[in-house]
Amino acid sequence: MKTEERDSRKAKILSGLELxxxxxxxxxxxxxxxxxxxxxxxIVRVKPTTLVAARK
Numbered sequence: 001m002k003t004e005e006r007d008s009r010k011a012k013i014l015s016g017l018e019l020x021x022x023x024x025x026x027x028x029x030x031x032x033x034x035x036x037x038x039x040x041x042x043i044v045r046v047k048p049t050t051l052v053a054a055r056k
Contacts, residue, residue: 025051
């Protein structure tokens with residue numbers, strides 16, 4: 001696989017992951033449910049509004 005093909009595929013994968021993340025946060029906002037993440041080796045539940053504010 002050429003470097004250009006690899007870079008193109010990597011960009012598509014990353015943009016797909018970003019889109020999936022945005023859809024998941026939007027869904028959690030609509031359902032008013034928490035998102036479970038790992039932070040400092042601990043399982044933490046956070047509100048989607050907290051994550052959106054932190055990413056900006």
